[in-house]
Amino acid sequence: MMNVLIVPILVVFCFLISSPSRAAQAAIVVRDSPLYLDASPQSTQLGELSKDAEVILLLRQGGWYKVEAADNRVGWLRMLSVRFARAQEAQSETLAKLLAVSRLAAPASGVATGVRGATSEALADDERDGEAQLQRVDSFVPSVERVSQFAAEGELSSQSVTAIAEED
Amino acid sequence: MNYALKVCVLVSFVWLLDGCGVTVQGVDLSRVIGAGSKIMDVGEKSQEEEIEIGRDTAEALLSKSGLAEDAQLQEYVNKVGYWLAQHSDRPDLPWHFVVLNNSAANAFAAPGGYVFITTGMLAKVYNEAELAGVLAHEIAHVTQRHHLVALQGQSRKGLFGDVLVLVQQGRKRDEGGARGGSTAHFDDMVLDLYGRGLNREDEYRADALGAHIVARAGYDHYGFTSVLQALGGQGEDGVEITLFLKTHPPIHDRLQQLEPVLMGLDGQVNSNRVLAGRYLTNSRDAMQSGG
Numbered sequence: 001m002m003n004v005l006i007v008p009i010l011v012v013f014c015f016l017i018s019s020p021s022r023a024a025q026a027a028i029v030v031r032d033s034p035l036y037l038d039a040s041p042q043s044t045q046l047g048e049l050s051k052d053a054e055v056i057l058l059l060r061q062g063g064w065y066k067v068e069a070a071d072n073r074v075g076w077l078r079m080l081s082v083r084f085a086r087a088q089e090a091q092s093e094t095l096a097k098l099l100a101v102s103r104l105a106a107p108a109s110g111v112a113t114g115v116r117g118a119t120s121e122a123l124a125d126d127e128r129d130g131e132a133q134l135q136r137v138d139s140f141v142p143s144v145e146r147v148s149q150f151a152a153e154g155e156l157s158s159q160s161v162t163a164i165a166e167e168d
Numbered sequence: 169m170n171y172a173l174k175v176c177v178l179v180s181f182v183w184l185l186d187g188c189g190v191t192v193q194g195v196d197l198s199r200v201i202g203a204g205s206k207i208m209d210v211g212e213k214s215q216e217e218e219i220e221i222g223r224d225t226a227e228a229l230l231s232k233s234g235l236a237e238d239a240q241l242q243e244y245v246n247k248v249g250y251w252l253a254q255h256s257d258r259p260d261l262p263w264h265f266v267v268l269n270n271s272a273a274n275a276f277a278a279p280g281g282y283v284f285i286t287t288g289m290l291a292k293v294y295n296e297a298e299l300a301g302v303l304a305h306e307i308a309h310v311t312q313r314h315h316l317v318a319l320q321g322q323s324r325k326g327l328f329g330d331v332l333v334l335v336q337q338g339r340k341r342d343e344g345g346a347r348g349g350s351t352a353h354f355d356d357m358v359l360d361l362y363g364r365g366l367n368r369e370d371e372y373r374a375d376a377l378g379a380h381i382v383a384r385a386g387y388d389h390y391g392f393t394s395v396l397q398a399l400g401g402q403g404e405d406g407v408e409i410t411l412f413l414k415t416h417p418p419i420h421d422r423l424q425q426l427e428p429v430l431m432g433l434d435g436q437v438n439s440n441r442v443l444a445g446r447y448l449t450n451s452r453d454a455m456q457s458g459g
Contacts, residue, residue, distance in 0.1 A: 003417075005417045011172075025398075025401070027401075034216075035447070057425065060390075060394065062388060062390055062434075062440055063390045063393075063430060063431070063434065064445070073371065079390055079397075079422075080393065080423055080426075080427045080430070081402075082397075082401075083397060083400055083401065083419075083420060084398060084401020085398060085401060086401060086402075090204075099198050122200050127231055127232070127380050128230065128231050128232065128234060129231070130227035130228060130229070130231030131225075131227055132229075132438060133227075133230040133234075133235055133282075134226060134227050134230055136228070137226070137235070137266050138234060138264070140239070140242040140243050140265075141246060141250075141263075141264060142243060142247050142250055143244050146247065146248055147251050147254070150247040150248075151251050151386075153446075154250065154296070154441060154443050154446060155386075155441060156276040156385060156386040156387070156439070156441055157386045157439050158255060158384060158385065158386060159383055159384050159385075159386055159436070159437040159438065159439055160384075160436070161380055161383050161384050161430075161433060161436050161437065162436060163380075164376055164377060164380050164429075168390075
């Protein structure tokens, strides 16, 4: 019954909210993982989710996702215990419908080439005046004062972090 | 001719030219050889030379991609990037953060402090911490000189060809040619590298260093993980098979490598700003046009 209700609720939610988020994303558990009451390994353990279990991501908080499992249990999983589901992986009706909704709400073309390597689209594009564009790029560089002000406005503060080991 | 022999011949050639002021058809070959070694001898590069090579690289990339017209968006991304760069190992580089008008989700860097991100990637990012994660990954490629070393490797493979093209470049310069900083061959080399991407160890390293930069700058250090998960979930459904998916380590492997790094940072920072509202305010147009 709950599965029947959750889809229309999420559909309405996805269309009503104007600010995007990663809520209501279908995901797959990648390893047997404990489900916690709160976003902390010190909190009460509600049980365990098995590898390949389907969940719906409701909220992210730091390195944790609040999830709803297929058996309606709601709790917190470590973020890296899941990966986002693809349409062909949706085994349950709930997950398939949810993915279909996510697709409708997707803001971009869906051509994901990741964070390195240019795209074939970009490289085959028409020739432009690179030098003129480079001069425009120079004009966007902010002053040190503006960057400091920007950080202060966002309440960003420098943190002390142990340096990562140098490569051999 | 094998590589070692090529090197011996070129070294002899450069030695003979050095100090002789030899010119061929009006081109000062010693100057040209100097320009060639600028790219080939990367390990010995000064920061000034690295910046110069980076500017040539950026120019070659910008000749293929249009800038996003939204000046407010460009300035916003620069402010985020500059704040992050101040928390990297090389804050003194002349950093430039560039939004390209391209619907494909992508980001990449060039030597000397150039970082590019597409409107398509911005459309997949949901808050400033996620944007910071993407930019920090690219900043790490720059601080580690990953592209510079890769360009060096490519240049070595085509030793004589590069010299000949640079002779042509020298001639262009003498004639007041339009492209002083790059040649067609150099452009090809750059575009080939950016089409293939870097090796997987460079990517893992940039993932880890990027997480540290983000954490030092006070952002939520899981933002980049969120972006990777979203891109990984997209797969190849209904879209072209991308260079990323064909030639680079799977996202699942990257996340596995990144997990201990992120957990190591968990207890070290007191700030994990997300800043979703500020991101949405500044990127609304890109969100709408990114697709």
